[in-house]
Amino acid sequence: MTTLTYHGYTARIEFDGEDEIFVGRIAGIPDVIGFHADTVKGLKKAFHEAVEDYLAARETLGC
Known part of the structure; x- marks a missing residue:
């Protein structure tokens, strides 16, 4: 299995x-x-976007 980190x-x-x-x-x-x-x-671009979206959602929700 391969992994990416960002x-x-x-x-x-x-x-x-x-x-x-x-x-x-x-x-x-x-x-x-x-x-x-x-x-x-x-894939790398999609991963980066997914992380950025996740972080933005957490910030919006106050997590």
Whole structure:
């Protein structure tokens, strides 16, 4: 299994051979945050956006 890290968050990455996409999920948080893309560059961008959105939501909710 491959991982990516950004701003202290780690995501587990898998390849979905049927849909031919990379699928990721942020690990170690109580929420389910997933993302996907069909290129490595797109996957990294989607991961960064997912983390930024998660942090913004936590700030809005006062967490």
